[in-house]
């Protein structure tokens with residue numbers, strides 16, 4: 251079902267009914283984000299031209315619903331935000347969250363700062379890569395790290411879990427390959443300090459196609475056998 255039509259130059263977007271359910275009173279901000287992406291996203295190299303007509307379903311709503319896996323008031327780091335996904339829709343839908351957008355590319359950082367300013371969102375935008383030592387030192391540990399279309403699960407876990415507090419989670423938006431990625435990368439995820447990866451759906455009953463996420467808890471890493479024995483010897 252569709253509701254209001256938003257006109258913008260040659261771009262006509264009809265706000266899907268699901269947007270009201272997902273964004274509530276903030277739906278106008280979400281419409282503005284869709285307009286900004288439609289107007290500037292292609293020319294600024296943020297989205298492909300084919301994405302303009304499917305911004306709501308494939309990008310904005312699909313991103314916002316991952317909030318189902320994020321506790322109230324959580325501190326979130328969105329790794330590799332790019333055009334602002336999932337971090338910006340998440341910030342619109344969940345004003346209770348404290349969100350940092352982490353992105354290495356200067357022109358994308360500029361875009362993200364502009365979007366935050368235009369939409370009046372209290373987002374922090376940080377330039378850098380998740381695996382950089384300086385970034386790990388600069389950012390406070392997150393309750394939740396989010397990522398969409400940044401890297402395969404094994405690499406994502408290695409980059410992102412060190413940014414997550416103990417018992418916090420990595421919530422990775424994945425497509426149809428999610429289950430296969432879990433099978434392939436389970437051992438690497440555990441080596442990176444993660445627990446058993448869990449496959450989950452979000453937006454069921456609201457979105458025509460629910461989003462698929464992989465949720466990984468950061469568990470305490472056991473010390474390697476040798477150093478455990480050595481520390482035991484010291485304490486005797």
Ligand SMILES: C[S@@+](CC[C@H](N)C(=O)[O-])C[C@H]1O[C@@H](n2cnc3c(N)ncnc32)[C@H](O)[C@@H]1O
Pocket residue numbers: 329330331332333334335336352353354355358378379380381397398399400409
């Ligand atoms: C394919 S884009 C996806 C952007 C956005 N998450 C989305 O879903 O549209 C991947 C993004 O991850 C960023 N990126 C790549 N490696 C990264 C790293 N090591 N740390 C943080 N961001 C990274 C890229 O600069 C790019 O903006």
